[in-house]
Amino acid sequence: MKIATFNVNGVNGRLELLLRWLGEAKPDVVCLQELKAPDEKFPVAAIEAAGYGAIWQGQRSWNGVAILARGATPVESRRGLPGDADDAHSRYIEAVVDGILIGCLYLPNGNPAPGPKFDYKRRWFARLADYAAELIELDLPVVLAGDFNVMPADIDVYKPQRWVKDALFRPEVRAAFRELVAQGWTDALRHLHPGVPIYTFWDYFRNAYARNAGLRIDHLLLSPGLAVDLQDAQVDRHVRGWEKASDHAPVWIELRPARIRRRR
């Protein structure tokens, strides 16, 4: 079972690119972020024509998350992160697909830091950690996938010293990610590729992709019972080089099929 996350940076502006990648990569489940479209503008017809069922939580101009499933409709289990009824951003949607709970998230950027946007990021992170701890307690197969807007360590940044004061790399944000993972989650990409620089984002500025001046900010976290079924994890880096590309590349994992998945 192949599960992917992809910050598309505008689901309508990049629909052709998304469909091209779906046809090529054939993921079973896809978490999308930054739809940048209200609910009624989500391109459901084109996505269904490509063979995918979908649920989504859109928003005008910014944010927006969706979960796609090949040949199935994701069974929605939650929209919006608990802990703040006044949070109007569309940043979390969750569904069950083939017995796996999929949490699709778009963590706030937080710049400029310090400031109110950074405060919001830290509060959102705390809410995520609280909820993730509840999920761990349930002892279900869970994947938390999305744009976390955090580079976990120096190796995840092309030039770490340049980013230490940035909201994506400040020590307190890295600590929040570390503490989240320490609940028992497995950072799939890093787990299978220790010590290797891996990037999932390249800025549009300064010819960043050609220079490989990248960041690793899109992650898939696996619950303990699911981590043992992890077989592969990769970045579809070449997609960043396509015409009209998103600034993020798709990231995916391959899990052992359900029928031979270890029972717990």
Add this chain to the structure above:
DNA sequence: ATGCCTATTATTAATAGA
């Protein structure tokens, strides 16, 4: 320290992204 580039929305400029 700032802009670079790109998308969206509302009117040729502002906002947000990371």
